[in-house]
Each structure stands twice: as C-alpha cells, then as structure tokens.
Amino acid sequence: GQQLNQSPQSMFIQEGEDVSMNCTSSSIFNTWLWYKQDPGEGPVLLIALYKAGELTSNGRLTAQFGITRKDSFLNISASIPSDVGIYFCAGANAGGTSYGKLTFGQGTILTVHP
C-alpha cells in the first residue's frame, strides 16, 4: 500500500533556529497536510495544501506541495519551546469515498532547547 517516508526521524535544535522536515511518497496524492501532536493529545492540523506547487504559510510555518505530488516539506522559522512535539505529514486523495482516508508518515520528533 501507500507509504510516506518522513525525515528526519528526530531533531534537537536551539531556540531561535529554523527547522525543516520533509515527506516523500511512493505514489501521488492530491492533498498534503501537516499535523502536530503533543503528548497525550490527538494530532492538530497545521497546514493543508491542495494544489501541486502550492506554497502556504501559517505564522512561522511554511509548507510546500511538491510539483510531482509525491512530496512536501514543512519549515518552522525562529523556533520556540512550544514548538516541541511530533510533526506528521499526511497525504490524501479527495474524491469518492476517500476524503477522510489519510496516510500518515511516521513522524518527526522535535526537541527545542531554550
């Protein structure tokens, strides 16, 4: 089945540094999403991308939908301690009964040192 390969698996950075993580797929998605999960919580949507080549920002977060539709990246600028958590990419193919069927990556664990 479809698999998403997310890298890096973990990152340890200093507060104020920029962060970049990416996600690649063996097959095409027409929607890419980035979620953040804190311990004991469910994932929370950060950014949604619906068009190949799209670059979208949400505050200090910027994400891009790769033109091949098989990859996406997420950048976090000027990291702060509350950015700590697990970041997941997810792909979806809208249409028919597939709207809610997200395929998630294995996550990137982000640690920010004050």
Added chain:
Amino acid sequence: GAGVSQTPSNKVTEKGKYVELRCDPISGHTALYWYRQSLGQGPEFLIYFQGTGAADDSGLPNDRFFAVRPEGSVSTLKIQRTERGDSAVYLCASSLTVGQSGELFFGEGSRLTVL
C-alpha cells in the same frame, strides 16, 4: 461539545475480552473517522462514516473490529476477542463536511492495553 470527546481515555483488558470505545464528534460534523496509532508510528486509517453509513471501512484489520454510528452522531468502535497486538491508541476525528479533504479534528484518543 467544544471538541471531539472519546471515552474511556484508558482501557486495560485481558486477551480474549470484548471492548467498546466511544466517540462523540463535534456538534454538526457529519463525517466521523477512526484511526489507530501504535507507539512510535503515525495514525493508521480504520473506518470513515458519512452520516450513519460507513463510507469506507477498508482499514479495519479483520472481522474482530466493527464500528457503528446509528444516529449519525456518536460512534462506537467494537473489538471482539481482543489480542495483545490490538494494544494502541484509538483516535477518533470528525469534520464538518467531506468537501475539504484532510481537515480532521482529532480527539485525545482511547489508549487500549491488552494484557
């Protein structure tokens, strides 16, 4: 309610027992989803409801797993003859419509431990 509510938050059971996990979606959300998250992994899709009907149940691992949503709101995930491999966090999510793919609102999950 304000968010997706899942009960119980923790469930410990013995191998072979029957378990029910409940999800109360955000009021007015017509779509409801169940995912399973094993330790160190991303969530895996199980089943998705649009209203009362299961629109896609292709992620249910076997016939021991079943989910219902009889009135188009609250959903129950049922696991029969539990096995140790069923231990995971079961996440429920809801969305307003199916128009925008991926904009799911997740609950905090039900952590299931099968001894």
